[in-house]
Amino acid sequence: MQLDRRPVASLWIGDRLHYLNQLCLKSHLLHGHPVTLYCTGKVDNAPEGVEIRPASEIMDLDMQLVEDTSASFLSNVFRYKMIRKTGALWIDCDAFCHKPFPEDWDYVFAGHGMRGALNCGVVGLPREGRLMDLLLDYYDNLPAYPAWWNKKQRKQMDKLTEKGGLSHAAAIYKTERTAFGPQAFTWFAQQTGDIEKAMTPDVLYPVPFQLNDVFFDPHGRVEGHFTDRTVSVHLYTNGTKPWWRKNPPLANSYVARMCEQVGIDPAAALEE
Template identity: 30%
Template sequence: MSNIVNTVWIGKQLGPVHAACLRSFLRNDYDVVLHAFGMPEDAPEGVRLFDASKLMSVQEVEIFREANRLAFASDIYRYRIQRESLGLYVDCDVYCLKPFFEDEYVFGWESSKLICNAVLKIPSGSHLLKNILKASEDIYFIPPWIPSRKRNKMALRKKLGFPVHVADQAWGVIGPQLLTHHVREMNLTNHASSIDAFYNLHFECTGLLYEPGLSVRDLATSRSSFLHLCNSRLKPSGVPAGSPMHEILNA
């Protein structure tokens, strides 16, 4: 097991859930490297800062911020972490239950159809990463998995000088959809961890985090190393005592 975990944050404050997630990795003896444009004010003690401007310019970030698609910038950034061979990447809303014993490829199913990139490690010289980098760095990327009629229309627009920016495309187009497409294309699904390794908490079940009488372990299995909390689905306040979220925030 490598003890380094990389994560990225764009902003001045992590917020209580993200800070709690970083603390969970510190408790499990990970060296937590936070890629940011300056250390967030509420970053837990022990987190190391990596200057994100070394891998992504502020101008790049602003393009996606203006489109309200910062997640796209995060997608691109995590692939650059892999390009630089910096180690395992996790989203800031991933909670660590126990250390994960890494292989050269780390990613997992979040459903029967989709491999998520919230937990990610890909060899820097692999064809998989080269293909993903090529697609994610093309701001006018045309997804090969969409219907041919739509692909042809996008290609024509691109040829005529009116391309469709990725920020105006569907969620996950350079995230889970892109990763899943290339993993399947290259017959690498055998490297994908089972759903319960990282994604046992389905995004429609995040309400369970606020159920008194449940613990964090109740939401996982014996094979679960991490728990993706799906932060975009979480309630901003009103955390009941004795609930999994109360446990997470106070650990």
């Protein structure tokens, strides 16, 4: 396996990968991308060839904050710090590599779903720049409220804060789950004008989140969403129904076909 393309990296909080994560990480290796997986603990079921590194090389993780929010919360901070430090392309662990990422793509991000907001599941940015500065400053110096929130959202957060028991960051997260992910990325890209560099959804998120069951449908036509520009296919594991996380995919479904193509045994890494 010749790993001579641009490096990609992700974060895993936990000790065991699901087969969907194995599938997505290995897909990048097979297209020639060196893959680094930053971890908070020992992970012993990553695909061969994935380089495991301690997450602390990039930043210290507040595990209590993870408990109060979710693993995805800190990944929103981690990805930009990782890009700034290493220059690698960020990939979520549920982003399947359909084709290699071109070397000359300095800006790699796109809108997704039915509403068109930017997603940050796959992100490539220059290590230095105003967008990167604004994103890191937002996370390092949280405002009282995100600048784009309306009065209703602020009141909702105030009610959570009055109850006590939550940190400021957790209160923002509990009010709006995507306030540290797509909302923040979209807002700051609008402020800098970099939103004009966004790719169309078919490049990175060809299947809308709302239709993610199609990946497990043996009669689904997932490839009908693809175009010649598609390089990554987001599988949206956060929205995957419990049945598909705990059972092997049905034969001829997109996920089953990709597991066979890449060489992943779903039955060996199901959710317990």
